[in-house]
Amino acid sequence: MLRLGSDVYLRMVGHCFDGLPEEACGLLGGNPASGLASICYPTRNDAASSKLYTVNPLDHLKADRDAEAHGLEIIGVFHSHTHTDAYPSPTDVAQAPDPAWHYVLVSLRDEAPMVRSYRIVDGNITEEPVVLG
Amino acid sequence: MPVEVRLPTILRQDAGGQATVKANGATLADVFADLTRQFPNLAGKVVTEDGALHKFVNVYVNDDDVRYLDKLDTKVADDDVVSILPAVAGG
Numbered sequence: 001m002l003r004l005g006s007d008v009y010l011r012m013v014g015h016c017f018d019g020l021p022e023e024a025c026g027l028l029g030g031n032p033a034s035g036l037a038s039i040c041y042p043t044r045n046d047a048a049s050s051k052l053y054t055v056n057p058l059d060h061l062k063a064d065r066d067a068e069a070h071g072l073e074i075i076g077v078f079h080s081h082t083h084t085d086a087y088p089s090p091t092d093v094a095q096a097p098d099p100a101w102h103y104v105l106v107s108l109r110d111e112a113p114m115v116r117s118y119r120i121v122d123g124n125i126t127e128e129p130v131v132l133g
Numbered sequence: 134m135p136v137e138v139r140l141p142t143i144l145r146q147d148a149g150g151q152a153t154v155k156a157n158g159a160t161l162a163d164v165f166a167d168l169t170r171q172f173p174n175l176a177g178k179v180v181t182e183d184g185a186l187h188k189f190v191n192v193y194v195n196d197d198d199v200r201y202l203d204k205l206d207t208k209v210a211d212d213d214v215v216s217i218l219p220a221v222a223g224g
Contacts, residue, residue, distance in 0.1 A: 027221070032142075047222070055221035057191035057198060064139075064218060073142065077221050091224035097189065098143045098219060 001035050002076070002102045002117040003131045004028075008040040013113050015042035016080035016106045024106075025053040025079035027060065029067035032075050032100060039067065045079075052091070053079045076102030076117075083109050086116040088125050096120040102128070136164055136209050139216045141190075147174035156215075161192065162205040164215060179217060180205065189220045 004012075008028065016024045022045060029039035043059035055077065067074055081089075086107035088096075096103060099121040107114040119126045135155045140148055148154055149172070156171065158164035162180070169176045181187050184205070192199045193216040199207045209215065 023224070025221075052224040053222060057193075057218060057220070058196075060191070060218050060221060061193050061196075061216055064216070079223060089224045095189075095220075095223045097221050098141070100142060 001129050001131060002104065003034070003036040003133075005036070005038050006132055008037050009115070009132055011040040011042065012078050012104070013106055013115065015040070016078075016108060016113065019045065019080060020108065021082060022048055022050050023053045023080050023082060025055050025077065027055065027063045027074050028076040028078060028102065028104065029063065029070065029072045030075045032073055035075070035102070037075060037102070039070065039072065040078075041066070041074075050082050074101075076104060078104035078106060080106045080108055085109065086114040088118055088120060093120055093123055093125060104130075135211065136213045136215050138164065138168060139214060141217055141219050143219060144175060144178060144217065147178070148172045159208060160203075160205065161194070161199060161207045161209060161215065164209060165205070191218045191220055192216070193218070 025045050026042040028037035030037035041063035044056035046054040046056045086105035102117050103120050104117045117128050117130045138154050138156050156164045156167040158167050165180050
């Protein structure tokens with residue numbers, strides 16, 4: 001289960017809308033044991049594409065240091081799908097860097113954003129509930 | 134010359150669970166060789182068998198991305214912090 005602070009949810013979705021027409025991405029800082037993401041780190045998308053994302057490495061480094069300063073860790077990554085479902089693409093699965101992370105998809109296909117979260121382990125995708133608050 | 138090496142979560146299990154370790158070397162290549170001597174399970178995960186930086190990691194010496202410095206030939210000094218982060222990408 002992924003728990004999102006309400007400010008984290010808003011910041012994440014806001015960043016995704018701001019990124020249009022390209023995919024937007026960012027990292028989530030939190031407690032890996034409890035699955036609570038308490039800090040949203042919007043990052044630059046170095047791919048600058050509507051179909052691909054690459055988290056800017058310097059933004060990642062800063063997020064990693066900031067999370068550590070708060071006694072937290074990076075526990076996941078979010079990115080938007082501008083025209084498709086909030087479901088990991090084959091590229092997302094192939095490039096998932098850490099089996100312990102939460103992978104959050106924000107679909108902007110419809111008027112209302114759709115947010116879903118997944119675990120990706122050894123190529124297997126398992127959806128998990130997202131709880132706000 | 135000991136530097137501090139910060140490991141990403143996925144590599145910590147190969148370093149006895151540690152998030153930060155010390156390693157010696159004058160260049161990054163030396164530092165990673167020392168790291169692999171200390172923790173053999175790290176072999177091939179940061180530096181490939183061809184002796185190049187792995188495509189799916191990003192390495193910083195303090196605030197500088199080593200791809201824009203001298204890559205594995207980047208010199209390091211006492212108390213420098215080497216940060217290893219996974220490349221995070223998808224579609």
